[in-house]
Amino acid sequence: MKKLLAGGTLAVLAFGGMIATATSASAHTPSVSSDCGFVNVDLKYYQDAKVTVVIDGVTVEDTEFNGGFQKRYEENLGLDKAHEWTVTVDAYDGRDGTQYDWSQSGSIGVCQTPPPAxxxxxxxxxxxxxxxxxxxxxxxxxxxxxxxxxxxxxxxxATLNSEDFIWPEELGAYVPQEDGSALLPTDVIVLEEDCEPSPSPSVEPSEEAPAPSDEPTTASPSPAPAETEELAATGATVGGAIAFAALLAAGGVALVWARKRMQQNA
Structure with a gap:
């Protein structure tokens, strides 16, 4: 009887252990929630595992953990755009290491209409x-x-810095480009003019001294004596001047002779 009770007890304990093990292994609890502006990941009762979170095509989480993992993602989840997300759990326990793998995807709609650009x-x-x-x-x-x-x-x-700004329908002198920028061509604002060549300074030939000639040159007449010029100025001739001088000389001689006669008679 004692052996029977002991055997039954062992069987119960073994069965209970199997149930506990199965419960522990199958208790992996993944949970993901999302709404305007956030994605929340909450993973419980895992052994060694890795979680990967992708939002709008960008991997924002790729982390190994043990036991549990919880994180809220809000970056780059603007309210004026729709977003898509995927959460993947790679659980290392279970059959072939894939039994408890899990993945879930979702999306968030536009929560707020953006203001006009x-x-x-x-x-x-x-x-x-x-x-x-x-x-x-x-x-x-x-x-x-x-x-x-x-x-x-x-x-x-000209380049727009963000989507908050747009070009007008008519850009005037600017030309729209395929990349969204606008080009103001050089020839619109740089007006080239033809350059006139500067006149070269003219060099006049210097006057050369006349070459010496072997032929005799006619000598210029000597200037007339000053007396001649003075006599000419008074209207007297050379001959008249000589006669006047002779008369004065004769008068002087006569005066001297007369004085001598007077002295002899005295």
């Missing part, structure tokens, strides 16, 4: 003109919260 117009800088003008002479417009300006060989490129 703001219309912004790119700035056209002041044009330059000249025979040597180039794009380097253009003052680049200052970049703003909405638009970034850069220079390229083709001209000035």
């Amino acid at each position: 703001e219309v912004v117009t790119p700035v056209v800088p002041e044009a330059v003109a000249g025979c040597a003008a180039s794009l380097d002479d253009i003052v680049l417009p200052e970049s703003t919260e909405a638009i970034t300006y850069t220079k390229t060989e083709a001209g000035i490129v």
Whole structure:
């Protein structure tokens, strides 16, 4: 009787152990919830396992854990867009290491209508003109919260900084590009002009001194004596001047002779 009771007790204990083991192994409890702005992952009663979380095609979690794992994901889950997610659990226990593997996918709809994009117009800088003008002479417009300006060989490129801004239907001098930017061509703001060649300074030939000649040159007449010029100025002739001088000389001689006679008679 005692042997029978002992055997029954062992059987009960063994059966209870099997039930406990089965319950423990099958108690893996994965749970995922999502709503506007979040995805929540809660994994319980696992032995060694690995969890992978993918949101909008990007793996945001790839972690091994033991026992349990809980985490809430909110980054990049804006309310103005729809999102998709997938949670995968690779449980290492169970038959072939795949018995308790688990995966679930879901989505989150648009929770808030985004505000309309703001219309912004790119700035056209002041044009330059000249025979040597180039794009380097253009003052680049200052970049703003909405638009970034850069220079390229083709001209000035205006780029929107985010989807919160859009171009107007008519861009004026700017040309829409396939990548969403706008191009202001160089020839619109750089007005080239033909350069006129500067005149070369003319060199006038210097006057050369006349070459010496072997032929005698006619001597220039000597200037007339000063007396002649003075006599000519008074209207007297050379002959008259000589006669007048002789008369004075004769008078002087007569005066001297008369004085001598007077002295002798005295």
